[in-house]
Amino acid sequence: xxxxxxxxxxxxxxxxxxxxxxxxxxxxxxxxxxxxxxxxxxxxxxxxxxxxxxxxxxxxxxxxxxxxxxxxxxxxxxxxxxxxxxxxxxxxxxxxxxxxxxxxxxxxxx
Amino acid sequence: xxxxxxxxxxxxxxxxxxxxxxxxxxxxxxxxxxxxxxxxxxxxxxxxxxxxxxxxxxxxxxxxxxxxxxxxxxxxxxxxxxxxxxxxxxxxxxxxxxxxxxxxxxxxxxxxxxxxxxxxxx
Numbered sequence: 001x002x003x004x005x006x007x008x009x010x011x012x013x014x015x016x017x018x019x020x021x022x023x024x025x026x027x028x029x030x031x032x033x034x035x036x037x038x039x040x041x042x043x044x045x046x047x048x049x050x051x052x053x054x055x056x057x058x059x060x061x062x063x064x065x066x067x068x069x070x071x072x073x074x075x076x077x078x079x080x081x082x083x084x085x086x087x088x089x090x091x092x093x094x095x096x097x098x099x100x101x102x103x104x105x106x107x108x109x110x
Numbered sequence: 111x112x113x114x115x116x117x118x119x120x121x122x123x124x125x126x127x128x129x130x131x132x133x134x135x136x137x138x139x140x141x142x143x144x145x146x147x148x149x150x151x152x153x154x155x156x157x158x159x160x161x162x163x164x165x166x167x168x169x170x171x172x173x174x175x176x177x178x179x180x181x182x183x184x185x186x187x188x189x190x191x192x193x194x195x196x197x198x199x200x201x202x203x204x205x206x207x208x209x210x211x212x213x214x215x216x217x218x219x220x221x222x223x224x225x226x227x228x229x230x231x232x
Contacts, residue, residue, distance in 0.1 A: 002154065035218035037155070044205060044222040045147075045155065056220065088155050092215040098171050099145065099157030099217075 003028060004089055004102035011108040016079050020105045022072040022089030028100055032092040034072040036065055039086045039104075048087075049074065079109050112136040112221045114206045119226030126196050130226055132189040132206030140164070140184035143209030143217045146191045148202035149225075158204070159191065160214040169214055174200075196230045203227050 005023040012018040022034065036049040047056045049065040052072065062077045072089055089102040118130040130146070145160040159180040160169045168180050179192040189206055203225040209217035 033216045033218065037219070039155075044224055045219070046222075047218060047220050050218040050220075086154075090155070090157070090218070092217075094215070096172065097169055097215075099147075099160055099169070099214075101147075101155040101157055104154035 002103040003093055003096070003100040004091065006087075006089060006102035006105045008103070009106045009108065011110055012079055013110050014079050014081065017075065017077040018079060018107060019076075020074045020087050020089075020107070022074070022102045024070050024072075024091065024100075026070060027095035028070075028091050028093040029067065029072055030070045031094060034065070034067050034089055034091045036072075036074045037088045037090065039088065041085075045088065076107075081109050083107060084109050112208065114208060114221060114223035116204065116206050116223045116226035119204060119228045121229045121231065122196055124196060124198060124230055124232045126230070127192070127194045128196065128228060130191040130193065130204055130206075130228070132223060134187045134189065134206075134208070137208070139182075139187040141211050143212065143214050144182060144189045145207045145209055145214070145217070145219065146180065146189075147205045147207050147219070147222075148200075148228075149205070150199075150202040153202075156202070160209065160217070161189070162214055163211065167214060193228070196228075198230050198232045201228060201230045 037045040146158040206223040207219035208221040
């Protein structure tokens with residue numbers, strides 16, 4: 001069971017918007033930076049967002065993220081079939097003195 | 111261009127040991143946090159261990175603490191993971207990941223290797 005909680009799956013139609021939540025606690029999300037990763041089947045994870053809301057170079061502005069308290073959210077607008085992937089949130093847990101990832105969310109573009 | 115090339119994975123019996131290596135190139139290795147992240151077949155990402163640029167600070171997931179040892183040789187631009195007392199639940203693809211300059215806490219992973227597969231049989 002992951003320290004960070006993500007919904008197992010989300011889905012939406014092409015062109016629509018989807019949000020993926022990542023819930024944690026004061027020892028991780030609330031007091032540490034959150035990053036988000038996209039993993040396409042059979043490939044290594046790819047950094048999308050770092051420091052809670054900063055887009056990595058080359059990531060389109062239809063992808064955004066925010067953090068409030070013990071939760072973080074990734075948003076993707078203008079969904080494309082190429083967005084179908086697994087998405088993970090990650091951060092540091094100060095109590096565990098360890099990095100932690102969410103369980104991952106599978107995005108399906110219907 | 112940043113490159114991370116893992117090696118050392120393979121098939122090992124429960125209770126055995128393996129040493130993973132990650133050869134880095136394309137950046138000043140000694141200034142960056144490095145980590146190992148694993149992914150069991152069909153499962154999500156699991157952070158395993160992290161090490162500061164100098165190698166002075168190391169951190170481990172509870173699931174591997176006392177069994178795995180992370181280290182780095184900055185003269186060889188290489189990251190290592192010594193894995194002892196291996197268990198079936200350690201079976202996974204092990205990724206080497208490059209963090210940021212600074213502390214292990216608060217890092218993010220911009221560059222990842224392609225992974226090396228570790229299979230532990232019971």
